[in-house]
């Protein structure tokens with residue numbers, strides 16, 4: 524179904540809406556034939572008294588979509604449950620999951636920008652776009668997106684995989700972009716800091732919104748250029764080179780761009 528993002532509802536006569544109802548960071552879903560679906564009803568499934576905020580998101584297949592945050596005390600309706608976003612890939616249609624990520628990010632941003640960051644006055648919702656406006660000093664705040672870079676590094680027919688502190692699965696180097704950095708500079712710095720090596724031949728691979736709570740993962744491939752692996756033992760506790768036929772059993776989840784990079788490596792570098 525086609526999703527059209529909008530900030531202002533288009534006047535239309537009745538009809539059902541898609542309701543993305545969040546309690547903290549969990550989405551209200553109902554299980555139907557093994558899939559998780561969200562309420563599709565004319566009326567808001569959440570009573571007014573339990574609603575903390577409501578944000579219009581746009582239209583999916585012509586029907587309006589709303590993000591709603593409910594109080595933590597609200598109990599789900601019979602036959603429904605709250606599930607964390609990380610559990611939903613594979614359980615929910617991709618179109619719906621992407622809008623759920625957008626809904627989660629907008630609700631999180633709205634809840635953390637109720638006061639002006641410059642003068643401390645209470646902010647107001649801007650009517651014509653997703654933004655909050657300070658009526659005292661005029662500052663306008665937009666939803667925050669934090670870019671992060673992620674990079675698959677090859678050396679001949681091997682890739683670099685690392686294990687982060689406290690994690691079971693092996694993944695690839697990733698980190699947040701710092702102010703003043705290009706994406707490529709950010710990558711080189713992260714790789715140097717975390718495993719002590721240099722990279723070259725950086726190529727764009729793709730990107731993925733990562734709503735935990737407001738990242739955008741920008742993925743690259745690169746080649747090893749020099750240096751010995753030197754793990755920082757703070758963020759990264761293990762690093763090594765692996766061939767396509769000898770990967771560790773515990774890899775990133777299938778829906779993540781990290782896993783798509785590993786799959787790309789397997790397809791292109793297998794013996």
Ligand SMILES: [Zn+2]
Pocket residue numbers: 639640641642643644657658659660661662
């Ligand atoms: Zn202000």
